[in-house]
Amino acid sequence: MAPPEKVDKLFLELSSESRLDLLRELEAKELRMGELARRLRLTATEATRQLKRMTDALLIRRLPQGAYTATTYGRLVLQLSPSLEFVSRHREYFTTRDLSQLPHPFLNRIGELSQGTLHMETMETIVTGEQLMGRVKRYFWAMVPGPGSELLGPTVHEQRLRGVDFRFAVPAELLPLKALPPGAEPDFKLRGLPQIPAILAATDAEGFVSFPPIGGRWDYAGFYGKDPTFLQWTRDLFLHFWEQGKRAPTL
Structure with a gap:
């Protein structure tokens, strides 16, 4: 049996920005060498060399009429590459973060956060959250490591009167929240988790996620975004853990 091909060969092919751009162009449209060279501002010699490398790597193929297109394998690689590009771009951040509590499907999809903006300052993040x-117009779902004023402040009550769906997942050890007066009706739905995998806020138009520092206290450094894929990732992660959460006992 032949030994499996090492993934480092694939990484080598994708280490060139021009080859990645070439693959993206051919995923979108079948192109001849001349048109591809013009779009990517490559010389004919360089375009020919890159096309041969990508063809040998099975990422693209030459069609009978002379144009090139991405193979199914090449298209799959492109679908997976945003996650690698995202974590590579923010490698200093992720080097210090613990993502061990995230389910594998969400790690595989982490590139969906790539359009977000990284906020490193705690106060900047707090202001953004407020x-x-x-x-918020329709719903505000959050995972937080403590009860916090955001659970009990007047903003939640005012928004709740307008029909906003507030849900908070907190560490199970904090339940029931002693800050609520006995018999008080909370303005939000509450569930407890054995461990908070990330600080997260998901709304109908914006989202935020902060991953816990390795061996340290929460610092709220994380990503803020508005694009649909970012919002979908934050919503899906919240609902995944919400379904596993323990309902808050009645005071």
Whole structure:
């Protein structure tokens, strides 16, 4: 049996930005060498060399009429590459983070956060969170490592009166929340988790996620975004853990 091909050969082919651009162009449209060279501003010699490398790697193929197109394998590689590009771009951040509590499907999809903006300052993140809560229209779902004023402040009550769906997942050890007066009706739905995998806020228009530092206290450094794929990732992660959460006992 032949030994399996090492993935480092694939990484070598994708280490060139021009080859990645070439693959993206051929995923979108069948192109001849001349048109491809013009789009990517390559010389004919360089375009020919890159096309041969990508063809040998089975990422693209030459059609009978002379144009090139991405193979199914090449298209799959492109679908997976955003996650690698995203973590590579923010490697200093991820080097210090613990993502061990994230389910594998969400790790595989982490590239969906790539359009988000990284906020490293704690106060900047807190201000962003307060503004996000004030702008919510339909729902505000969050995972937080403590009860926090965001659970009990007037903003939640005011928004709840307008029909906003508030849900909070907190560490199970904090339940029931002693800060609520006995018999008080909370303005939000509450569930407990054995461990908080990330600080997260998901709304109908914005989202935020912060991953825990390795061996340290939460610092709220994380990603804020508005694009649909970013929002879908944050919503899906929240609902995944919400379904596993323990309902808060009645006080």
